[in-house]
Amino acid sequence: MEAHAGANQRIARISAHLHPSNFQEGGDVVIDRANCRAKGGAPGFKVAVLGAAGGIGQSLSLLLRMNPLVSVLHLYDVVNTPGVTADVSHMDTGAVVRGFLGQPQLENALTGMDLVVIPAGVPRKPGMTRDDLFKINAGIVRTLCEGIAKCCPNAIVNLISNPVNSTVPIAAEVFKKAGTYDPKRLLGVTALDVVRANTFVAEVLGVDPRDVDVPVVGGHAGVTILPLLSQVKPPSSFTAEETEYLTNRIQNGGTEVVEAKAGAGFATLSMAYAAAKFANSCLHGLKGEAGVIECAYVDSQVTELPFFATKVRLGRAGAEEIFPLGPLNEYERIGLEKAKRELAGSIQKGVEFIKK
Numbered sequence: 001m002e003a004h005a006g007a008n009q010r011i012a013r014i015s016a017h018l019h020p021s022n023f024q025e026g027g028d029v030v031i032d033r034a035n036c037r038a039k040g041g042a043p044g045f046k047v048a049v050l051g052a053a054g055g056i057g058q059s060l061s062l063l064l065r066m067n068p069l070v071s072v073l074h075l076y077d078v079v080n081t082p083g084v085t086a087d088v089s090h091m092d093t094g095a096v097v098r099g100f101l102g103q104p105q106l107e108n109a110l111t112g113m114d115l116v117v118i119p120a121g122v123p124r125k126p127g128m129t130r131d132d133l134f135k136i137n138a139g140i141v142r143t144l145c146e147g148i149a150k151c152c153p154n155a156i157v158n159l160i161s162n163p164v165n166s167t168v169p170i171a172a173e174v175f176k177k178a179g180t181y182d183p184k185r186l187l188g189v190t191a192l193d194v195v196r197a198n199t200f201v202a203e204v205l206g207v208d209p210r211d212v213d214v215p216v217v218g219g220h221a222g223v224t225i226l227p228l229l230s231q232v233k234p235p236s237s238f239t240a241e242e243t244e245y246l247t248n249r250i251q252n253g254g255t256e257v258v259e260a261k262a263g264a265g266f267a268t269l270s271m272a273y274a275a276a277k278f279a280n281s282c283l284h285g286l287k288g289e290a291g292v293i294e295c296a297y298v299d300s301q302v303t304e305l306p307f308f309a310t311k312v313r314l315g316r317a318g319a320e321e322i323f324p325l326g327p328l329n330e331y332e333r334i335g336l337e338k339a340k341r342e343l344a345g346s347i348q349k350g351v352e353f354i355k356k
């Protein structure tokens, strides 16, 4: 009889926690195994997704919940987190999932996190450039980074929100202002450019994309996306036409998806895949594994610019080593100059947004 009553109480507690009204009351923990008989929660890292209810955020949350290195997954957005959290929480994988809705719950979403992934913000529509998103996304990134500086200053940050070439300098300035800036921990996510480059190069070479590794340096917009085809692994040579075709396609991969979706969207699925892959590498680095290498847009001295994407080695402290560009051919040297000219303005714009 008593056991029965106990079980009923447990069930009532779980049901109460699952009720969407919990999100409106400032209570943060919504779907949590703490109320269940088996506590679950494998050892691992605590990861937050900010913008979790969006096109990228939902698929990314799904993929992160499948990652055995993630023990706690916090899903934060200004809309729709109750539904996304409920949905993702039904997956029979290890991580505890908690949802957070709206600015008053941002601090609870961030407290104690090891890794914060940010796909929050507006995406572009056909005809727009990534820079057209600056006005709205700059403010969103500032607010979220202020929260990170306050609640989890030691977390690794993966910044996806566009224009990445400017939002990363914005984040850096916010952290500098707060006195928490550690350049190794702030990573602009350019992984989608690498994923695209591997795919398109593999198509041309007629090989499996999983066997291809293309370094993509510079930034994440148009000519700032610079694939180094002379450094492709396995070593391959390309005709001038192939080089031109591949470089253009990699630089315009985002536009290709925006146009194909014809106003109904932008790259969300491939981005979620790329972000999950990149986050996984960050977690392997945090674990202390050796030889974890990815391209990322970081605080850098590889060129005269303060931020630049190159290969980095990920470790417990974040981007622990930043690799030089390596030998470039003439085509890449010209591309590099173009990339740097555009990047300089985007970086300046981001810095001024916080300093003004």
Ligand SMILES: NC(=O)c1ccc[n+]([C@@H]2O[C@H](COP(=O)([O-])OP(=O)(O)OC[C@H]3O[C@@H](n4cnc5c(N)ncnc54)[C@H](O)[C@@H]3O)[C@@H](O)[C@H]2O)c1
Binding pocket: 050, 051, 052, 053, 054, 055, 056, 057, 076, 077, 078, 079, 119, 120, 121, 122, 123, 124, 133, 137, 140, 143, 144, 159, 160, 161, 162, 163, 164, 189, 190, 191, 192, 193, 220, 266, 267, 268, 271
């Ligand atoms: N780095 C890259 O390679 C890359 C690739 C694809 C898209 N993006 C960028 O990622 C961003 C998101 O794209 P999407 O397709 O998921 O857009 P989306 O509109 O589908 O989702 C964005 C989400 O952000 C949320 N959001 C808005 N303001 C917020 C705030 N203040 N706090 C928390 N969440 C907030 C929205 O509610 C929405 O759920 C865009 O800026 C897009 O350009 C970057």
Ligand SMILES: O=C(O)C[C@H](O)C(=O)O
Binding pocket: 123, 124, 130, 162, 192, 253, 254, 255, 257, 258, 266, 267
């Ligand atoms: O192109 C966009 O606006 C989204 C993203 O940056 C991409 O590369 O797909």
